[in-house]
Amino acid sequence: GEDVEQSLFLSVREGDSSVINCTYTDSSSTYLYWYKQEPGAGLQLLTYIFSNMDMKQDQRLTVLLNKKDKHLSLRIADTQTGDSAIYFCAENVAAGNKLTFGGGTRVLVKP
Amino acid sequence: DVKVTQSSRYLVKRTGEKVFLECVQDMDHENMFWYRQDPGLGLRLIYFSYDVKMKEKGDIPEGYSVSREKKERFSLILESASTNQTSMYLCASSAQGLGQFFGPGTRLTVL
Numbered sequence: 001g002e003d004v005e006q007s008l009f010l011s012v013r014e015g016d017s018s019v020i021n022c023t024y025t026d027s028s029s030t031y032l033y034w035y036k037q038e039p040g041a042g043l044q045l046l047t048y049i050f051s052n053m054d055m056k057q058d059q060r061l062t063v064l065l066n067k068k069d070k071h072l073s074l075r076i077a078d079t080q081t082g083d084s085a086i087y088f089c090a091e092n093v094a095a096g097n098k099l100t101f102g103g104g105t106r107v108l109v110k111p
Numbered sequence: 112d113v114k115v116t117q118s119s120r121y122l123v124k125r126t127g128e129k130v131f132l133e134c135v136q137d138m139d140h141e142n143m144f145w146y147r148q149d150p151g152l153g154l155r156l157i158y159f160s161y162d163v164k165m166k167e168k169g170d171i172p173e174g175y176s177v178s179r180e181k182k183e184r185f186s187l188i189l190e191s192a193s194t195n196q197t198s199m200y201l202c203a204s205s206a207q208g209l210g211q212f213f214g215p216g217t218r219l220t221v222l
Contacts, residue, residue, distance in 0.1 A: 033210050042115075042201055042213035043154075088154070090210075097142050097205040103153040 004091055004102035011108045018076040020105045022089035025070060029091040032065060033099065034074045037086045046074075046087075084109045114138070115214035117202050123220045130189040132217050134202030140212075142205045143185035145169075145177060147198040148216075154201065160185055192221045 003025045012018045024032070030051050035043040049056045049063045049072075056063045062075040072089055086106050090099040118133035134143065144159040146169075156169030158177040166177050174196060178186040185204075189196055197220050203211035 031210065035213075040216075040218075042215045043203075043211075045210045045212060048210050092210075097207060097209070097211060098144075098156070098159060099211055101154045 004089060004100050006087075006089060006102040006105045008103070009106050009108070011110060012079050014079060014081060014109055014111050016079055018074075018079045018083065018107055018109075020074045020076075020087050020089075020107065022072040022074075022102050023070055024072065024089075024091045024100075024102075026091060026093045026100075027067070027070065029093050031092040032063075032072050033090045033092070034061075034063065035088040035090065035101075037088065037104070039085075043088060079107075079109050081109050081111065083107060115202060115204055115212050117200075117214040117217050119217050120215060121218050121220075123222065124189075124192050125222050126193060128189075128192050128221075130192050130219065130221075132187040132189075132200055132202075132219070134185045134187070134204075134214055135183050136185075136204035136212070137183065138204065138206070138212075139182065140204035140206045141182075142211075143179065144203040144205075144211060145175075145185065145187045146201045146203070147171070147196075148201055149198050157187065192219075194221050197221045 033048040034046045060077045064073045086104040088104045090101045115136045145157045146154045160179045176188045200217045202214040205211040
């Protein structure tokens with residue numbers, strides 16, 4: 001079955017690194033995604049990783065994928081107040097790009 | 112850049128009214144999706160469509176219908192709005208393997 005889980009909340013100081021974790025259950029996932037949602041807005045696609053990769057880096061963002069443990073993480077370096085948002089991980093397991101989303105992690109960046 | 116637009120940011124309707132939520136994308140994507148987002152429940156898929164005139168039920172289709180007469184437009188219809196349909200509605204579109212791109216959302220209140 002499909003199930004994606006994330007912790008609910010993360011608090012971090014400005015300038016520190018944030019690490020948001022996600023676990024998923026379907027080993028047939030082809031792509032895994034990270035989305036960001038700011039208050040009152042839709043979801044913004046931040047980055048994604050193909051399932052045959054271990055790591056992907058994109059500026060301040062680093063995605064790590066451990067397929068054996070079905071664990072995905074998003075690291076944000078030098079976290080800024082503008083990074084305060086809800087972050088969702090999602091997996092793509094079916095044709096047509098249907099996604100299963102985690103419940104979201106609310107990240108609060110303190111000055 | 113992909114652009115997904117939704118007809119309204121905020122909408123207030125009365126119980127029993129028929130409600131239309133419109134979504135338009137400009138990237139010729141095959142796939143389109145309607146979600147609702149509620150506190151503590153995350154994103155839940157209502158309906159999706161892989162092609163014009165095609166529709167598939169998501170996880171919570173009850174009380175909703177959809178229409179896809181043109182590739183760029185996907186409409187969500189509440190035949191008779193009820194208070195438990197008060198929610199944030201998010202539309203998304205995708206092509207194969209690129210992740211879903213979301214609109215800004217419509218916050219619907221049913222009185």
